[in-house]
Amino acid sequence: MRSPTLHDVARSAGVSYSTADRVLNGRGGVAEKSAQRVQRAIEELGYRRDIHAANLSRRRNYRFLFLLPRGDHGFFTVLREALARETVRRMVDRLVITHREVPAFDAEALAAELDATNPEDYDCVALIGVDSAALDTAIRRLVENRLPVITLVSDSASDLRQSYIGIDNVIAGRTAGRLMRLTHLGRTGKVQPILGTLGVRDHRDRLQGATEVIAAAGSGLQILPPIEVQDRPEIMLGRLSDILQGDPGITGIYSIGGGNRGLIELLDRITGPRPVAVLHELTPHSRAALERGVIDAVIDQKPAEEISRAIDAMRAIADDMPAPDSRVVPTIYLADNLPDQNANGGWT
Amino acid sequence: MRSPTLHDVARSAGVSYSTADRVLNGRGGVAEKSAQRVQRAIEELGYRRDIHAANLSRRRNYRFLFLLPRGDHGFFTVLREALARETVRRMVDRLVITHREVPAFDAEALAAELDATNPEDYDCVALIGVDSAALDTAIRRLVENRLPVITLVSDSASDLRQSYIGIDNVIAGRTAGRLMRLTHLGRTGKVQPILGTLGVRDHRDRLQGATEVIAAAGSGLQILPPIEVQDRPEIMLGRLSDILQGDPGITGIYSIGGGNRGLIELLDRITGPRPVAVLHELTPHSRAALERGVIDAVIDQKPAEEISRAIDAMRAIADDMPAPDSRVVPTIYLADNLPDQNANGGWT
DNA sequence: TCAAAACTGATTGACGTCTATCATCTCCTC
DNA sequence: GAGGAGATGATAGACGTCAATCAGTTTTGA
Incomplete structure (x- = not known):
């Protein structure tokens, strides 16, 4: 049950360890047919180089x-x-x-x-x-x-x-849009999107996703033109409070980017019914807001x-x-499924 | 910048490699004061045994x-x-x-x-x-x-x-309850919970969590007594279809356990408005149901x-x-934030 | 056909740790 | 002060791979 070593490969290919090594590490100077025999032996035996032994040997970091x-x-x-x-x-x-x-x-x-x-x-x-x-x-x-x-x-x-690790922002936006629809079942409403600036690709993508879902047939929802707040809490606070006063029919707020401290401060002041609020990114502020019921959902990219x-x-x-x-996949946090406060989202 | 080896520790403690090894691996036969010197050296140098070299050496699997x-x-x-x-x-x-x-x-x-x-x-x-x-x-x-x-x-x-890896089922239930509240904003309703059997601890916990949130003040929601379907699709189909016919006021269904194929089949038959449906566990069936809009949310434990x-x-x-x-942390899947179909939830 | 080039094999000493053996050396006890 | 127990040191061979060297063999081409 021991897994094969390069020695086994060499023996099975009928060549010396040196040659097997030359093939494995592409050092060159090997006849084509020897190389093929080694390759075949590697496949037949299912040889996998022990990466830890290799790293140890070459003192690799x-x-x-x-x-x-x-x-x-x-x-x-x-x-x-x-x-x-x-x-x-x-x-x-x-x-x-x-x-x-x-x-x-x-x-x-x-x-x-x-x-x-x-x-x-x-x-x-x-x-x-x-x-x-x-x-x-x-x-x-x-x-x-x-x-x-x-x-x-x-x-x-x-x-x-070589690789991209992250969320698909259109999907994140669609998720926010879906939350808006679900929180407006059986009633109509207007959703106000807020973003940092339309110049940022990620924000545009989220807006697009949300719009796709909200504007689709049967939602009973209307999506308003986005406002730009440069991810700045003060601007968020000022602009949004104007807009909410101007249009009491707003039933949903989708904050696409940053500056959410301003938004939360504003929502904290509202007495009586408030619009549904969906934000991005779990931070100490957004978490606290979720916990005390000032916002409804946070979409997080973990x-x-x-x-x-x-x-x-x-x-x-x-x-x-x-x-x-x-x-x-963007994750949805509600007041009840928040991760342990200290535990970095459960990632030990 | 090389990290210290056990040889370094031994040298720094003024003992032989053998003694350092005896201390590190608790082999005994070491004088108290030598052991202490070794321990101190370990701490001072910040020595960490190279687990890969160790495993290699002892051929450990x-x-x-x-x-x-x-x-x-x-x-x-x-x-x-x-x-x-x-x-x-x-x-x-x-x-x-x-x-x-x-x-x-x-x-x-x-x-x-x-x-x-x-x-x-x-x-x-x-x-x-x-x-x-x-x-x-x-x-x-x-x-x-x-x-x-x-x-x-x-x-x-x-x-x-030694350890438990899994979700907290009360939290999972609360999350479902929260989804019910959010989907009933501005209206009243009745939620029907369905579980395998009350004999299973996990199911009871979820029911408890959901009840806590749904029955809390201001929800406008009523939670009905749970029905037990033994995680069996046929039973689910039969019992639930009776209940829905008997009470047209049911606006939410929370399926706590298994047998969801029966539930989905039933929901597929409904024309016109249907109750909000929240399920557990993302499977090919529940996923397909989400995608075609027959259910609203799946709570998954990844x-x-x-x-x-x-x-x-x-x-x-x-x-x-x-x-x-x-x-x-239990995750919420809506129609839009589903993971790649083949990609085991994004876990490479 | 012979030298050069190309290829192959054998060997060695790392890497950091484990494990085992054996020889000392230092006590303590009677 | 001899015997024994306990502690310590020295050494060596593994583990699987890397990297380098050198000697030897085969092939090539002029």
Whole structure:
């Protein structure tokens, strides 16, 4: 029941260990027919190289670089904390994870950071994608220098990056739209979408998804033109409070992006019935709001899970294994199915 | 930047490698003060044993046994498939996972299977808990013979098993109740709960959770006495169709257990408005029903994730690391946020 | 046909840990 | 102060792979 070693492969192929090794590791200098015999032996025996023994032997560490946005934006904070946890958790597996902070929403700065990165220093890089020619160029340089790149949370340069780990934002938007429909069964209403800016692809996608579902026949719902609040709580508070006063018929609020502290503050002030409120991303603020019944649902992309999967993917890439894209399914949190407060969403 | 080895520890403690090894692996025969010096060196250097090198050296495999219910019950099928995937996926990590099928819902048979298990043959056992004295006895025997046991999906013998991986069923029920409230905003209604039998703890817990939320002040909802259908589609179909005809005021159906094929068949027949329907467990049937709009929400416990976490926990236990309980948060699936069909819920 | 090139095999010492054996050395006890 | 128990050190061979070297064989082509 012992699994075969490379020695077994060599013996079965009728060649020396050296030759089997040359084939396995593509060192060259092997006659075609020998190579084929080794390959066949590998398949016949079902040989799989013991990756741990290999790593031990070559004193290999997996060196991964994460570029994450700076700042106290709730979601990014959660993301950074998840990364910090995984960093220590994975040390036993020889993963050396470096984390550099870059200014949020600044493609140029991100590109500059990549340009300043020596491709020799890492085995894989993860970053949050943005649509930007400068970023694409920077990514291309790394990839051409054999440093693979993956995108996280938001995709970009999809022909260059090896893998994308994150949610499909159209689906996230559709999920929000579905929640609006379900909370409006048997009645009509108007839904007000709020986003950071229409310039961000992710926000447009969510809006599109929500619109698809809400505007579909039989919903009895109307979706209003979106307002832009730059992910800023103050702007959110001001603009939205104007709008709610102007149109008392609004029965649903869908907050697509950030700045939710403003929204929550506003909802806290409302006495009597309030509109249904659906937000994105579980943060201490949104969680507290859910718990005290000020908002109804949070759509979350499980940052801890994304980080963990990103690391898995990076490791697979570093080991030259296929690393599939991994679409995370957006999760719905209501007041009752919140994860343990301290337990990073249950991700040990 | 190299992480310290046991040789480093020995040198730093001023003892030989042998002594350091004796301390690390508790082989005994070491003077108290030497042991302390070694311990101190370990802490000072931050030494962590290289578990992969250790496993390599002692030719260790992790031998885990899963006892899962037989039968084509949708949920159990998903569970078995997830296990099969993980079994191959984890082979590279020296995990040898054995899977034995036991009759479903039969504590005696499960206990018998455990009794027939030689504690020497495995490093950890996972099973789905049931309240049963016979099972407790069987578990006790294993644990006393140094074979740790964990429970999955449903807990039992909580003082004997090392860890429980699964959802909190009260929370799952509350989540269903919350969905009922949200789908009844601005209107009143009656919710009919359906379960396998009140004899099953998990079902009672879910009912309790749902009742807590639905019966709370301000819901405008009434929860009807539960009906028992033994998880059987035919019974479900018959009983429920009688009840719906008898009481046209029913606006919500909460199916707590199995037999959902009967429920779906019934709902498919309804023309015009139908009650809100919330089910448990994503299976091919429930998924299809969601997609064609016959039911509204599925509460899922992510079996693939549970399996994966169970294996993580078992490995931690086998390595003498702390293995925390892992409460999985029940997930809500609507028509729009379903996972990839083939992709076991996104769990690679 | 002979030298160069291409290929093959044998061997060795890592990597960090486990396990076993054997030889010392230091006490304590009678 | 001899005998024994207990503690310690030294050493060696595994585990499966990597990486390098060197000697030897076969093939190629001019």
